[in-house]
Amino acid sequence: MTQYYFVLTNPEAEVILKEEIKLRYPELRLSYSRPGFITFKGVKDIKFNPLFCRVSGISLGKFKKQEIKFEKAWFYSVNNKWELPPEFKSLSDKSIFKKGESVNLVMMTGADEFWVGSYTLQSHHFQTPGEVSSILQKEVPSRAYYKMAETYEAFDLPFDHQETILELGSAPGGASLFLLEQDLKVLGVDPGEMDPIVAKNYDFKHIRRAFETLTENDFKTGVDWIISDINLPPTIVLREIFRLLTFLEPRGIIVNLKLNDLKHLEIVATIRDQMKRQGFEKVELKYLPSHRKEIALIALHS
Ligand SMILES: C[S@@+](CC[C@H](N)C(=O)[O-])C[C@H]1O[C@@H](n2cnc3c(N)ncnc32)[C@H](O)[C@@H]1O
Structure with a gap:
């Protein structure tokens, strides 16, 4: 019928x-x-x-x-x-x-x-x-503030106070601002400049380099979460995140996968299995109200 x-x-x-x-x-x-x-x-x-x-x-x-x-x-x-x-x-x-x-x-x-x-x-x-998003509009460094706020709300992310977030592609700082407002510490990695409202926050530290250059020596203590909003193809972003996972043990990973090329749909089809192979038990994807050609991937240890 x-x-x-x-x-x-x-x-x-x-x-x-x-x-x-x-x-x-x-x-x-x-x-x-x-x-x-x-x-x-x-x-x-x-x-x-x-x-x-x-x-x-x-x-x-x-x-x-x-x-x-x-x-x-x-x-x-x-x-x-x-x-x-x-x-x-x-x-x-x-x-x-x-x-x-x-x-x-x-x-x-x-x-x-x-x-x-x-x-x-x-x-x-x-x-x-x-x-539609129920997040109130205000003056923020970038649209990424709303993407982060919507991800937090949609997945009920279990952040604990003063946990450390490694944020890849952090400039100019919309997402960092939202994370700092949740009483988290942010280690932002981006060659770009951060908005002063984020840069001057005591809980924010900036590694002003490309994320491909990160090594174990950049992390005196561990990180609790890895978040990425890097505007590079998902193949490159995921390859680098998997490399970071050889020496970092976050509780969860949140990646905004940018799909500027239709061939990247194949990655979306296999991403759950790839993340599960990395030991993450809960893996979900969601298109958010503030998204354009992108989708949020959440991988958590239960
Ligand atoms: C969509 S913007 C991020 C917005 C940011 N999350 C915010 O909250 O304002 C993408 C960022 O990825 C950064 N980026 C691109 N390639 C990078 C790389 N190889 N390493 C680190 N950052 C990179 C760009 O400099 C840019 O600031």
């Missing part, structure tokens, strides 16, 4: 997402799309959970405003050109969905065009309509 599926993604990730669908769900066909919103046609009972999207689920079709009658639903406008009708906005604001519940998601894609979707709310989802 025919079944339609939907995804909400960021426009920058659409090409990667379509490629991922081709590889993982060859039986699906592109059906309808607007920037950031895509539906696919296929058969029933596919376990549909593509990586390069904020949220995905079953599409129940296109509706007009007067046809939408829910007691509880989240509403999301895919483009800020279209403002949600006030009654939809207020129903959305008061609707609460809990983990394990089926979410009714109404996606506004035109002046009087609404698509209804349904998905099961899971622990890695944000509890917001359309999986």
Whole structure:
């Protein structure tokens, strides 16, 4: 029997997402799309959970405003050109969905065009309509502040006070700032300059070199976490991280894998096994609201 599926993604990730669908769900066909919103046609009972999207689920079709009658639903406008009708906005604001519940998601894609979707709310989802970030905007050195804050929230990262983070590709310092705000110590590695708000913090130290030059001698004490946001291909970043793991023993690793080339999708397919071979029991991937052509990889010792 025919079944339609939907995804909400960021426009920058659409090409990667379509490629991922081709590889993982060859039986699906592109059906309808607007920037950031895509539906696919296929058969029933596919376990549909593509990586390069904020949220995905079953599409129940296109509706007009007067046809939408829910007691509880989240509403999301895919483009800020279209403002949600006030009654939809207020129903959305008061609707609460809990983990394990089926979410009714109404996606506004035109002046009087609404698509209804349904998905099961899971622990890695944000509890917001359309999986938009709930992190408050403020003045920060870079967008990486939000990526780090969203990673922390989405994975409920078990940081302990005053743990040491080795941050690879730390400049100008958005992620470092977020980590310092969590009472962590940051050892930032980047040939680039750090924002003064980070550089002058007592808990921040800068190794102003390329990460390929790091050796055992750079670490008087161990590190608890390795975090990377280096803008190099994932093959290079992972090779270097695996080299660091020959003399460092972090509790966990968080890597923003940059996928500027579609051939790097193959790495995403094998990354879980690679990390498990390194002894990490919990390995997860998540596309975050602030992501463009990238995805967060988390590997933890349990
Ligand atoms: C996306 S930016 C990082 C943003 C940063 N995490 C923040 O919070 O502001 C990527 C960084 O990777 C750094 N980078 C690129 N190649 C590097 C290398 N071989 N070693 C260390 N850093 C590198 C760049 O200098 C750049 O600052």
